[in-house]
Amino acid sequence: MLQTEPIAPISLSADEADVKAEDYLWTLNFGPQHPATHTTLRLVLKLDGERVVDAIPDIGYLHSGFEKLGEHLDYNQYVTVTDRMNYISPMANNVAWHHAVEKLLDIEITPRCQYVRVIVSELARISDHLLSCGAMGLDTGAFTFFLYAFYQREVIYDIFETLCGARFTNSYTRVGGAMHDITPLVVEKIRTFLDTFPKTLEDMERLLNRNRIFVDRTKGVGVLSKEEAIATSASGPVARASGVTLDVRKDEPYLAYGDFDFKVCCMRTGDCYARYLVRMAELRESLKIVRQAIDNLPSGPINVGVDERTALPDKRQVYQTIEGTITHFELMMNNRGFQVPQEEVYAAIEAPNGELGFYVVGDGSHVAYRARCRPPSFIHFAVFPRLIRGHTLSDVVAVLGSLNIIAAELDR
Amino acid sequence: MHHLSDVIDDLRELTTGTTEEVTVTEFRGQQRIVLPKSVLKDSFGRLRDNWGFDLMVDITCVDYLNYRGARNRFGLVYVLASSGANTRLVLRVMLNEPDLSVVSAVPFWEGADWLEREVWDMFGICFEGHPNLQRILMPEEFTAHPLRKDYPLQGRGERHHFPTLTRSEA
Numbered sequence: 001m002l003q004t005e006p007i008a009p010i011s012l013s014a015d016e017a018d019v020k021a022e023d024y025l026w027t028l029n030f031g032p033q034h035p036a037t038h039t040t041l042r043l044v045l046k047l048d049g050e051r052v053v054d055a056i057p058d059i060g061y062l063h064s065g066f067e068k069l070g071e072h073l074d075y076n077q078y079v080t081v082t083d084r085m086n087y088i089s090p091m092a093n094n095v096a097w098h099h100a101v102e103k104l105l106d107i108e109i110t111p112r113c114q115y116v117r118v119i120v121s122e123l124a125r126i127s128d129h130l131l132s133c134g135a136m137g138l139d140t141g142a143f144t145f146f147l148y149a150f151y152q153r154e155v156i157y158d159i160f161e162t163l164c165g166a167r168f169t170n171s172y173t174r175v176g177g178a179m180h181d182i183t184p185l186v187v188e189k190i191r192t193f194l195d196t197f198p199k200t201l202e203d204m205e206r207l208l209n210r211n212r213i214f215v216d217r218t219k220g221v222g223v224l225s226k227e228e229a230i231a232t233s234a235s236g237p238v239a240r241a242s243g244v245t246l247d248v249r250k251d252e253p254y255l256a257y258g259d260f261d262f263k264v265c266c267m268r269t270g271d272c273y274a275r276y277l278v279r280m281a282e283l284r285e286s287l288k289i290v291r292q293a294i295d296n297l298p299s300g301p302i303n304v305g306v307d308e309r310t311a312l313p314d315k316r317q318v319y320q321t322i323e324g325t326i327t328h329f330e331l332m333m334n335n336r337g338f339q340v341p342q343e344e345v346y347a348a349i350e351a352p353n354g355e356l357g358f359y360v361v362g363d364g365s366h367v368a369y370r371a372r373c374r375p376p377s378f379i380h381f382a383v384f385p386r387l388i389r390g391h392t393l394s395d396v397v398a399v400l401g402s403l404n405i406i407a408a409e410l411d412r
Numbered sequence: 413m414h415h416l417s418d419v420i421d422d423l424r425e426l427t428t429g430t431t432e433e434v435t436v437t438e439f440r441g442q443q444r445i446v447l448p449k450s451v452l453k454d455s456f457g458r459l460r461d462n463w464g465f466d467l468m469v470d471i472t473c474v475d476y477l478n479y480r481g482a483r484n485r486f487g488l489v490y491v492l493a494s495s496g497a498n499t500r501l502v503l504r505v506m507l508n509e510p511d512l513s514v515v516s517a518v519p520f521w522e523g524a525d526w527l528e529r530e531v532w533d534m535f536g537i538c539f540e541g542h543p544n545l546q547r548i549l550m551p552e553e554f555t556a557h558p559l560r561k562d563y564p565l566q567g568r569g570e571r572h573h574f575p576t577l578t579r580s581e582a
Binding site for chain 1: 439440442466467468469470472474475479480481489491495498500502521522523524525526527530534547548549550551558559563565
């Protein structure tokens with residue numbers, strides 16, 4: 001039968017309206033295995049149609065007890081675990097860990113080592129930003145951009161392989177120095193990279209910066225205001241895209257960062273597009289730093305001298321000199337080793353993702369009493385529900401990509 | 413701009429007239445303020461509002477169970493920073509069993525939320541006034557606090573001890 005009268009609108013009391021409103025919501029599990037999360041993390045999304053009403057992050061799937069392991073591995077061994085935290089830029093983690101340990105042990109590393117560490121951590125920053133921008137492009141439909149970025153990451157892997165023998169899990173730094181000195185071949189490869197990369201970078205910018213699809217999907221999405229960024233302890237590119245002018249490299253220059261001329265890249269808008277642009281701008285600044293460091297690379301040893309008994313001597317010294325043999329044995333024996341004070345210290349570096357700090361407690365023995373890592377991904381993922389509320393389901397991947405959440409660092 | 417000594421004097425004011433005191437230690441140029449638990453909430457307010465420490469960089473904990481010369485079981489660590497003045501400050505609060513609870517920093521710094529959940533998860537320190545104090549890294553049904561020093565590296569809480577859920581039971 002045909003209904004002729006218009007249907008009267010149903011009026012509900014406030015309580016009933018709430019229940020009815022809940023009826024519309026769908027709960028969607030995003031992850032833990034999902035191609036667009038890139039790593040193992042789970043989101044419980046409350047959806048109203050396509051719109052995300054709320055997001056509840058559920059983490060811990062990749063928790064591997066790295067901090068507990070840090071209490072059982074010595075100061076040189078633990079560097080292999082830091083590789084596996086943010087595996088997109090392991091070099092930066094290595095530098096961060098030994099930066100904290102050397103602050104605890106009061107070791108002054110050589111000028112050459114400072115420069116080499118700056119070079120490797122800036123190359124790590126380039127490779128990290130390439131991945132996070134590339135993956136963000138991939139998730140928003142820009143596959144070519146992703147391949148451009150990954151090709152250049154491959155070049156950096158090649159440089160690291162020539163430098164220390166490992167492409168991915170470098171474990172390059174050591175207490176008081178590094179595993180190997182930088183060789184002329186590495187310098188040549190870095191110079192080639194410095195000369196060829198800017199052209200690719202221009203191509204990448206031309207591909208995406210004014211790409212209608214990409215800009216529409218990222219501009220105005222996931223806006224983090226400056227006040228929110230400070231209140232939620234955001235750091236690194238996420239904070240700088242919201243107008244917080246913090247950068248540990250400038251604020252508390254560690255290693256040799258005081259010697260270099262570079263800018264801190266900031267935006268005011270705080271959306272996904274701003275975070276992308278900040279990362280792209282930081283690529284250029286990192287290139288500037290690497291070029292200055294390569295041009296002014298100090299000569300001299302990379303490790304602290306054998307007599308200081310802090311850095312492991314190289315094998316030639318161990319086998320051919322008595323000082324080398326003694327130092328090697330002293331450092332390798334658990335009851336000798338380093339002179340560790342019964343003290344604790346917090347030291348941070350500006351990792352590609354934000355402030356990466358280690359709180360190291362020494363108890364006089366060869367292992368740390370506590371090795372706390374302050375992971376930027378963990379801090380940034382806590383902000384995620386605030387960023388995604390009110391946006392659509394397809395924006396989840398854009399926001400995730402722009403925060404660069406690395407689950408191994410998130411869960412440790 | 414301000415000097416840390418002024419901040420310390422301001423915090424010392426909070427304990428005047430009581431038996432507790434604020435102590436300051438320094439190591440490698442890093443000043444650490446050890447606060448009694450009773451003044452923690454007032455200190456949070458003063459540090460954020462009067463002295464501009466608007467960034468809660470990190471919250472963590474150290475279990476001093478077998479630490480030589482330690483008089484307290486747990487030591488909480490708050491790393492604060494000021495986004496305007498570029499200064500850092502480390503706050504310490506010492507806790508002992510059985511009273512392992514402390515006021516939450518979430519009303520002052522939103523970023524403290526997950527950091528405090530992690531400390532609860534790993535050390536079993538209870539944060540009063542936290543909006544959602546649940547385990548964050550370990551599974552919900554986990555009973556121990558694995559970063560405590562009396563929790564062994566191996567032998568407890570491994571995956572094969574967990575009940576296995578089949579699809580029909582889930």
